[in-house]
Amino acid sequence: MDDKMDDPQIIFSMPKAELHAHLNGSLSQTTIKKLMDLKTSHQCEDVFQLQTMFATLSEDHNKTLDECFQVFKVIHQLTDSEQSIYIATVDVIKEFSEENVLYLELRTTPRAIDGSFETYVNAVIRAIDDCRKENVPILVKLLLSIDRSKGFDTAKKIVDLTISLGHTRNDVVVGLDVSGNMADSDITDYFPLLFKIKDAGLKLTVHTAEVRNDAEAEAILRLKPDRIGHGTFISPSLTGSSHLIHLLKETNIPVELCLTSNKVCQTVPSFKDHHWKIFFDHGIPFSICVSNSNASARTVTAPILFDLK
Ligand SMILES: [Zn+2]
Numbered sequence: 001m002d003d004k005m006d007d008p009q010i011i012f013s014m015p016k017a018e019l020h021a022h023l024n025g026s027l028s029q030t031t032i033k034k035l036m037d038l039k040t041s042h043q044c045e046d047v048f049q050l051q052t053m054f055a056t057l058s059e060d061h062n063k064t065l066d067e068c069f070q071v072f073k074v075i076h077q078l079t080d081s082e083q084s085i086y087i088a089t090v091d092v093i094k095e096f097s098e099e100n101v102l103y104l105e106l107r108t109t110p111r112a113i114d115g116s117f118e119t120y121v122n123a124v125i126r127a128i129d130d131c132r133k134e135n136v137p138i139l140v141k142l143l144l145s146i147d148r149s150k151g152f153d154t155a156k157k158i159v160d161l162t163i164s165l166g167h168t169r170n171d172v173v174v175g176l177d178v179s180g181n182m183a184d185s186d187i188t189d190y191f192p193l194l195f196k197i198k199d200a201g202l203k204l205t206v207h208t209a210e211v212r213n214d215a216e217a218e219a220i221l222r223l224k225p226d227r228i229g230h231g232t233f234i235s236p237s238l239t240g241s242s243h244l245i246h247l248l249k250e251t252n253i254p255v256e257l258c259l260t261s262n263k264v265c266q267t268v269p270s271f272k273d274h275h276w277k278i279f280f281d282h283g284i285p286f287s288i289c290v291s292n293s294n295a296s297a298r299t300v301t302a303p304i305l306f307d308l309k
Pocket of ligand 1: 020229291
């Protein structure tokens with residue numbers, strides 16, 4: 001490896017594509033401060049409690065996966081209005097652009113604003129449109145995300161909205177992501193909705209095997225989404241079996257690998273033990289992604305640097 005490749009500035013300025021970035025997981029400290037100030041200006045009573053919780057949770061130490069989900073819950077309370085969602089999206093797009101990300105696929109789980117998922121998504125799309133009008137040098141596409149812990153009825157509304165926007169705003173909305181705590185649900189309950197996305201000609205990516213559940217991982221691989229996220233417990237070094245990695249190789253599904261997120265949320269013990277090398281050796285296509293930079297307190301450049309070392 002060329003020593004120059006260890007230089008963060010070279011990686012920072014290198015043109016990049018980011019395929020696994022959660023909108024609410026990508027807020028910088030500057031944006032979080034801005035959104036807290038917005039809450040203060042609206043005399044929101046719980047802002048001090050939020051500040052304390054976030055200060056504790058955002059300390060730069062390794063977290064359990066549950067603690068990572070706690071960080072997101074706090075941040076979700078900051079993006080709870082049309083205005084805050086718009087500000088968050090513009091900031092995230094511009095900050096990725098400043099790191100020379102040329103293609104950004106943002107994903108976000110719509111939450112009801114004034115009772116409407118559309119209000120949330122329209123604020124995100126308006127921010128993307130405005131960045132285009134400003135000629136921010138980055139191509140941004142959007143995946144709506146269903147949180148598998150929120151139940152089928154909520155997921156169905158988001159799937160229907162995705163299909164609708166996949167027709168009316170196909171210049172922005174490219175498909176669906178399945179996210180959420182894998183311990184909370186059975187993914188196969190959602191398969192009828194995922195088939196609807198595929199039938200509509202939209203793209204599908206699914207968080208898979210972030211925690212160990214071999215039966216679920218196999219079901220997702222056999223569903224053949226366009227990509228999967230993480231794929232940690234597909235690695236034979238963790239499962240003790242080659243079955244899942246052979247299935248992944250056979251299906252040739254590209255994997256979004258999120259190195260710092262996996263390390264900080266402790267689903268892999270160290271970078272040295274990360275499964276990227278095993279996937280590389282098996283010839284499995286993958287992309288290095290950032291996932292949730294505010295849980296890992298890292299930028300998009302960092303995982304690439306770790307990967308090179
Ligand atoms: Zn993710």
